[in-house]
Amino acid sequence: MTEVGLLPNNRRHVLLGTLSAIVAYPRVGRTQHRRFRIGWLDAGAPGSIELKAVLAGLSDLGYVEGVNTVFDYRWVEGHLDRLPAYVAELIALKPDVIVARSFAAIQAAKTATTTIPIVFAAGDPVESGFVSSLSHPGGNLTGLSMNQRDLLPKRLEYLKETLPGLSRLAVLINPNDPITRLYGSQRFNDTAQSLGIQLTSVAAVGAADLAGAFAAMAQDHADAVMILGGAVFYDRRQHIADLALQHRLPLAAEAVQYVEVGGFMSFGIDIPAIYRRTAIYIDKILKGTLPTDLPIEQPNKYELAINMETAKALGIAIPPLILARADRVIE
Numbered sequence: 042m043t044e045v046g047l048l049p050n051n052r053r054h055v056l057l058g059t060l061s062a063i064v065a066y067p068r069v070g071r072t073q074h075r076r077f078r079i080g081w082l083d084a085g086a087p088g089s090i091e092l093k094a095v096l097a098g099l100s101d102l103g104y105v106e107g108v109n110t111v112f113d114y115r116w117v118e119g120h121l122d123r124l125p126a127y128v129a130e131l132i133a134l135k136p137d138v139i140v141a142r143s144f145a146a147i148q149a150a151k152t153a154t155t156t157i158p159i160v161f162a163a164g165d166p167v168e169s170g171f172v173s174s175l176s177h178p179g180g181n182l183t184g185l186s187m188n189q190r191d192l193l194p195k196r197l198e199y200l201k202e203t204l205p206g207l208s209r210l211a212v213l214i215n216p217n218d219p220i221t222r223l224y225g226s227q228r229f230n231d232t233a234q235s236l237g238i239q240l241t242s243v244a245a246v247g248a249a250d251l252a253g254a255f256a257a258m259a260q261d262h263a264d265a266v267m268i269l270g271g272a273v274f275y276d277r278r279q280h281i282a283d284l285a286l287q288h289r290l291p292l293a294a295e296a297v298q299y300v301e302v303g304g305f306m307s308f309g310i311d312i313p314a315i316y317r318r319t320a321i322y323i324d325k326i327l328k329g330t331l332p333t334d335l336p337i338e339q340p341n342k343y344e345l346a347i348n349m350e351t352a353k354a355l356g357i358a359i360p361p362l363i364l365a366r367a368d369r370v371i372e
Contacts, residue, residue, distance in 0.1 A: 076111050077104070077138075077327050080131035080157075082150055083116045084124065084143035084218070085272035090298065091142055091162075094313040098320025104327075117146075119247040119273040121217045124149035132157060138326050140319065143272035144219040147171055151182060158332045160184045160322045162315045164220065164270065165191075166337055175337040183332040184322055185315050186339045190223055192295065194232035196267070196308040199345060200293045201236045203306060203363050204265060209239050211263035211290070213254060213281075216244050218271040248277055255284040265291040268299065275312075278302055289355055297346040300371055305351050310340045344368040 079099075081092065096106070104110040113134050115127035128149045131139055138158045141147040147161045151171060161184035163171060168190065172178035175186065201207050210233070214221045223229065224242055233240050241261060245254040258266055266285055268274055274281060275296070282303035285292035291305035300307045322335055346369040352359055364370065 076109055078111045078113065078134060078136045079323065080134065080136035080139040081112060081114045082124070082128055082131060082139055082141045082146045083114070083272065084119070084121055084145045085116065085276040086118045087114070087116050089142070089272070089276060090313050091272075091316040094316040095140060095320055095323075098317040099323065102320055102324045104320075104324070119276075121145045121273075125153065128153045138323055140323065144169065145217070146272075147182070148219055151180075155181055157181060158183075158326045160319050160326065160332075162187055162312075162319055164188060164223065169219065172337060175339065177333065178335065178337055179333050181332050183326075183335040183337060184319055186337050187310055187312075187315060188340055190226055190228070192309055192343065193223060193226065193229045193269075195343075196293055196295070197229070197232050197236065197238065199308050199363065199366075200265060200267070200291075200306060201238065203347075203359060204291060204357070207236075207238060207264045209241065209262060209264050211241050211243050211258040211261065211266045212269055213266055213274065214242050214244055214269045215246060215271050215273050217246055218273065220270045224269055245274075247273065248280065251277065251280060251284060255288050255290070258290060259288040263290060265293060265305075268292065268294045270295055278304070286351060286354060291351075291355055291357065297344055297369060300346040300348045300351075300369070303348065303351055305348055305355070305357075307346045308343065310343060315340065346371065 106112055113131055113136060115131055117123040117127060124145060132154055136157060138160055139150050141150045141159055141161045144163060147163055150159045159182045163169060164187045166172045166186055167174060171182050212224055214224050243254045243258055245251050278299045279302045282292060282299060286303055294304050294307045295309035296312050297307050325335060326332060345367045347359060347367045348371045350372060
């Protein structure tokens with residue numbers, strides 16, 4: 042008797058192999074007719090968790106480097122003056138989209154092109170002049186807001202509540218990074234004044250300046266230090282946390298990643314999660330959606346984190362109310 046409807050053994054193997062490939066890359070097939078080119082412009086260093094998050098998000102959507110996607114990376118590693126030249130190199134490669142990390146990188150990309158789509162994750166893209174509005178960005182830029190301006194006063198309040206004796210706060214800034222303008226925001230300074238805190242800015246342009254900056258804070262008898270964002274500092278958070286502990290300065294930052302490496306406190310957003318969501322914007326643009334038609338997404342979750350080991354090392358007793366509010370307590 043002849044079997045009906047069964048494939049010869051060798052053809053069954055081919056079919057099974059094909060099905061396996063489809064399962065492994067469920068969405069690649071829709072884009073495999075061409076290779077998309079994505080430019081990555083970064084004010085910081087290679088290996089950032091932001092880049093890893095974006096790549097993971099793109100992988101989930103079926104974009105595989107070397108298969109249907111080509112990535113061109115440019116890192117200036119804190120040398121912000123190199124950004125214009127590096128973005129020019131990316132533009133010459135004719136990318137389908139540029140992803141810019143940090144205020145300085147976004148500004149450089151915006152200045153260099155009005156036609157290539159630019160995706161970002163930034164503090165306040167409207168106030169910074171990157172887009173016209175959150176609902177209608179206009180132009181060739183879109184992405185996600187990190188809302189750092191509104192978070193600064195709340196971070197200051199949490200720090201004062203945790204350290205009631207706080208009266209002198211050093212704010213570490215990078216004068217070459219546009220995010221530094223947040224230091225002068227009226228709301229931040231009004232909050233500091235209402236809490237009886239004197240703010241003093243301490244500048245550091247690169248890694249070589251950090252040791253001297255922390256020594257100056259200690260010499261000035263600062264009670265604590267707050268990091269004012271920026272990829273240059275974020276990529277050196279371990280070194281910064283070590284210096285803060287060495288000089289016995291409680292370190293307040295915008296991201297839990299500082300606390301994970303020994304910083305004292307953070308209040309802010311989940312930065313890797315924000316960057317992972319930029320992959321959705323990249324995907325839509327690669328499929329033909331214009332940046333101006335993609336509203337800016339705002340974060341809806343903020344985390345307060347405390348490092349208890351650092352608190353103990355600094356002899357700080359965390360108030361029970363702060364511990365109760367903390368989303369993460371690192372022992």
